[in-house]
Amino acid sequence: MFVIFCFLLMIRVGHSTDDQTFETKSVAAQQHATLECPREKLLNSDKLYWIRIISGHQPELLGRTTVLDDERVHKTPHFTTKQENEIFILHIHQTQINDTGLYYCIRTSWDSITFLRGVFLNVEGPQSFVYRIIQAPPSVAVHPGESVSLQCSVLSDSEKKTCSEDYRVHWFRAGSHQSHPSFIYTHGDNKECGKSSQKCFYSFSKKVIVSDAGTYYCAVAACGEVMFGNGTKVDIKSKFRIFSW
Known part of the structure; x- marks a missing residue:
């Protein structure tokens, strides 16, 4: 039955x-x-x-x-x-x-x-006051020794804030052979915000080597929650060219 x-x-x-x-x-x-x-x-x-x-x-x-x-x-x-x-x-x-x-x-x-x-x-569930994370560019290709610059935009609404602390922005990298992202950097107060402070921009730059290839994620920790951006894929191109005769 x-x-x-x-x-x-x-x-x-x-x-x-x-x-x-x-x-x-x-x-x-x-x-x-x-x-x-x-x-x-x-x-x-x-x-x-x-x-x-x-x-x-x-x-x-x-x-x-x-x-x-x-x-x-x-x-x-x-x-x-x-x-x-x-x-x-x-x-x-x-x-x-x-x-x-x-x-x-x-x-x-x-x-x-x-x-x-x-x-x-x-x-x-409780709605976080950080409501969107935008990463740019979606992908980038560089050679070893060159610098790569990644951007992260964080949109927030302070009126929905449920804690006294401000949010923190971190960067993680997931390599092709890693089971989970690894932590690489935390931003301090070096951010650029719009007039309303509801949209802030964060930039992360570094010189890359071959092992730096992978997907880089901007993560925002706010009021006990952690939210990830959509990720930026970084490809490392070889400096050597193979010629065929």
């Missing part, structure tokens, strides 16, 4: 015949969320389920109960389902960004499946 109504869920997502049975709900990350489903008391063996569908994952059963009065509480560290009066409750403790998805309450009987309530839950 569970496999059957999981399949029905997937083909019915996004459709509702009654606007009162589907809603959207937004909560901030780390807050609790409570979803309610009507529970009509019937003298039969029908069951109620809370199901969650998250993009890229299989449908997940979060809790179940009967339409008859049942005082049992089903609890995990993250979810609690229980009956209260004439409703079936799903409580999500300290929501996380990956809790965003579709939540369905379903009633099943021996010959039918009824969709009682659908909720699209959107869990919102």
Whole structure:
């Protein structure tokens, strides 16, 4: 039965015949969320389920109960389902960004499946005051011994700042044989900003050798978060030419 109504869920997502049975709900990350489903008391063996569908994952059963009065509480560290009066409750403790998805309450009987309530839950995380990082150029080719100059533009909105410290700009390099970027430089206060100070420019220059080839990333650390730019690929050309006769 569970496999059957999981399949029905997937083909019915996004459709509702009654606007009162589907809603959207937004909560901030780390807050609790409570979803309610009507529970009509019937003298039969029908069951109620809370199901969650998250993009890229299989449908997940979060809790179940009967339409008859049942005082049992089903609890995990993250979810609690229980009956209260004439409703079936799903409580999500300290929501996380990956809790965003579709939540369905379903009633099943021996010959039918009824969709009682659908909720699209959107869990919102804190928005950083640094909202864009632009690197230029996207790629560059130089010879060993020559200098390469990379630029990074940081766009920010001080009104959305949630900490007292200013952001810091760092540079990392990912070589072709490296599993992760390596740290190479941190900017001090040597930045060039526009009149509004919402867009600041940072430049990084160095003389290169053959082993300096790779992708260089501008990274901004702000209020406990680290954001990376799109990267600049640096190719090192050989100074030697091969002549064929």
